Amino acid sequence: MKLPDWLRVVLGGNKVKEGSMPRDFFNPPPEGQRIVLVDEAAVRQAQRRIESCEQCNSDGAEFPFDLLLDRLTGSDPNVTDYILESPAKCPRCRRDILEKTLVEPA
Numbered sequence: 500m501k502l503p504d505w506l507r508v509v510l511g512g513n514k515v516k517e518g519s520m521p522r523d524f525f526n527p528p529p530e531g532q533r534i535v536l537v538d539e540a541a542v543r544q545a546q547r548r549i550e551s552c553e554q555c556n557s558d559g560a561e562f563p564f565d566l567l568l569d570r571l572t573g574s575d576p577n578v579t580d581y582i583l584e585s586p587a588k589c590p591r592c593r594r595d596i597l598e599k600t601l602v603e604p605a
């Protein structure tokens with residue numbers, strides 16, 4: 500079975516896969532939007548680029564975590580939404596970091 504073309508999967512090592520691992524809980528996004536599923540290894544990789552988060556550093560954290568994911572995956576931020584397979588952890592306070600959590604890049 501093939502993934503719908505609006506769904507991409509980012510694997511650790513920046514490999515991007517379009518077309519397997521179907522998940523039935525996805526509803527298709529609006530026209531032109533893409534959903535990117537970020538696997539755990541890719542989450543960990545993005546996490547290494549974080550210094551702190553809004554929960555422990557409200558002054559320094561000003562970039563949403565998904566901005567780092569855009570850079571990691573080379574995706575267009577205007578049309579891309581992310582789903583994390585598991586939350587990233589802040590290296591400083593160990594709290595969960597989700598797609599829209601503000602972070603301070605390392």
Ligand SMILES: [Zn+2]
Binds near residue numbers: 592
């Ligand atoms: Zn933190």
